[in-house]
Amino acid sequence: MKVRKIPMRMCLGCQQMKPKRELLRIVKTPEGRVEIDPTGKRNGRGAYLCPDPECLKKAAKGHRLEKAFGVPVPEAVLNELEGKLEFQ
Template identity: 45%
Template sequence: MAMQRKIPMRKCVATGEMFPKKEMIRVVRSKEGEVSVDSTGKKSGRGAYVSKSEEAVAAAKKRKSLNTQLEADIPEEVYEELLRLIRREQLKQ
């Protein structure tokens, strides 16, 4: 009898919904305070997860939920990169 592997779940900072980690995008703040999109999910630092939807990114930006989670100012480029990644994924489907 094969054991079912537990799927790691993460909570979206924008919507508060839980999703499998693979279905989310991680934004990370390094020790130096630099905020970046972590597409590999392996960068070290404090991470926060956002659902792969433009609505979630817009909500995170509006509510500044990433700022709160990462205790840092989020540059506009981070939101733009999140949207780019989401749109690229949507094109593949």
């Protein structure tokens, strides 16, 4: 049997490589909006975060989401992400 390659992505918060399925994807759509991508398949530039509130705090404090997308991330998106992480 052939061994399948597991796609790895880096978390913007802790800067560790982890399997793509374990991370949350945030996407900048072609229209320029920054949104959460629950499916992981939406069109646009993606960035990944661990499902850990500390990683979100580190990424927000270091402005890593803004750097990844090249646009300011609205406070509403950060609040939505924080709310989603608290329930996991």
